[in-house]
Amino acid sequence: MQFSESVLQLASKAEAALINRFAEIDRISFENTNRVMDAFRRFRVSESLFQSSSGYGNGDRGRDVLDEIWADVMGAEAAFVRHSIVSGTHALTIGLFGLLRPGDVMYSIAGKPYDTLEEVIGLCGESGNGSLKDFGVDYLQTDLTENGEFRMEEITENLKRLPRVKVVFIQRSKGYLNRKTLSVAQIGQAVRAVKEIRPEVFVVVDNCYGEFVETREPTHVGADLIIGSLIKNPGGGMAESGGYLAGSARAVELASYRLTSVGIGVEQGATLGQNKSLYKGLFYAPHTVSQALKTAHLAAYVFEEMGYTVEPKWNEERHDIIQSVITGSEELLCAFCRGIQQGSPVDAFVTPEPWAMPGYSDRVIMAAGGFTQGSSIELSADGPIRAPYTCFFQGGLTYESGKLGILSAAQSLMDQK
Numbered sequence: 001m002q003f004s005e006s007v008l009q010l011a012s013k014a015e016a017a018l019i020n021r022f023a024e025i026d027r028i029s030f031e032n033t034n035r036v037m038d039a040f041r042r043f044r045v046s047e048s049l050f051q052s053s054s055g056y057g058n059g060d061r062g063r064d065v066l067d068e069i070w071a072d073v074m075g076a077e078a079a080f081v082r083h084s085i086v087s088g089t090h091a092l093t094i095g096l097f098g099l100l101r102p103g104d105v106m107y108s109i110a111g112k113p114y115d116t117l118e119e120v121i122g123l124c125g126e127s128g129n130g131s132l133k134d135f136g137v138d139y140l141q142t143d144l145t146e147n148g149e150f151r152m153e154e155i156t157e158n159l160k161r162l163p164r165v166k167v168v169f170i171q172r173s174k175g176y177l178n179r180k181t182l183s184v185a186q187i188g189q190a191v192r193a194v195k196e197i198r199p200e201v202f203v204v205v206d207n208c209y210g211e212f213v214e215t216r217e218p219t220h221v222g223a224d225l226i227i228g229s230l231i232k233n234p235g236g237g238m239a240e241s242g243g244y245l246a247g248s249a250r251a252v253e254l255a256s257y258r259l260t261s262v263g264i265g266v267e268q269g270a271t272l273g274q275n276k277s278l279y280k281g282l283f284y285a286p287h288t289v290s291q292a293l294k295t296a297h298l299a300a301y302v303f304e305e306m307g308y309t310v311e312p313k314w315n316e317e318r319h320d321i322i323q324s325v326i327t328g329s330e331e332l333l334c335a336f337c338r339g340i341q342q343g344s345p346v347d348a349f350v351t352p353e354p355w356a357m358p359g360y361s362d363r364v365i366m367a368a369g370g371f372t373q374g375s376s377i378e379l380s381a382d383g384p385i386r387a388p389y390t391c392f393f394q395g396g397l398t399y400e401s402g403k404l405g406i407l408s409a410a411q412s413l414m415d416q417k
């Protein structure tokens, strides 16, 4: 790829400014890798665990040991991780339906959950399709404050007032919302406050995009269940598909009965040759996340220097891998996405165009050139075609390729102006 002198200079300036940030990211990646490798050693990972199973998958040692390793790494009592979980939304659905019963209340204390959960909860969509609402589960929500803090007074009051609350739900990452991502420390404070009033409540965390960004996960600070996707952070760019749930023994057991059947839980499920890529994915995940984080920091610096408003800023501490840039016009948003696409390893020759994606009220433009369809630990970008034309992006399997993608987007924006 060819870049103009001004783009290259901007990149050098950014990297000089980011030396300390990058060193901190390396430190976190080292600590997380150490935790993962400790678990691999203690659970005696060997080649025999990579073997495949078919049919019922009874006695698949590789699958069972991987579950134990995941629990250990996440600071949880139990976990299951399956290639057959089709997405993050599916994993969250398994968790919510596993824990909630008719008459219970799901209480989201960090504002609106991710878009795809609205139909699962029954906030939108046709009734009768089998949402939580159809099954008699009620929903309550308290938004975060303007500064992105929990409204503890209101939350405390509601927990005292509503004994039917069974699940307290927290989304860690901002998703596509205009709010800050929660830190693990913040989540820990909220968990403690909730448990003080209602120790029996399950605190469930949508952990998407947060894994391995810090040295602790919400389960290390008391969450009962954390849930995420393997084609984001914790699959390390290696897992072909899948999701995970980790948490207390009881919460994971209840969720496992929704994964398969009551009575069967995690004891069956053929792995169809996927064990090795899931082991390898967990092994790579801390490093891959560090590469995505460096790419995001670089992007924040470069685009801010170019005059765009970015969130988070280049020198801010991060709690997920998402970066947003306000481009200000449809033309610039499209130019940005074209640049990312051209800087991708797969489908670099494709030109992304805005389209009316089902489930979204505005047209959306997406750039994705990864090895795995829809994988967002690989460099990928998207944005709705509406003011202020914000582009959300994340990922980067290697810092070098992530940097190329960012420089390509910067060049594309400069050329458009």
Ligand SMILES: *Cc1c(COP(=O)(O)O)cnc(C)c1O
Pocket: 087, 088, 089, 090, 114, 116, 171, 173, 174, 175, 206, 208, 209, 229
């Ligand atoms: C991506 C994401 C989801 C849903 O994951 P899919 O794999 O797209 O179904 C849920 N919550 C958050 C915060 C996410 O970022």
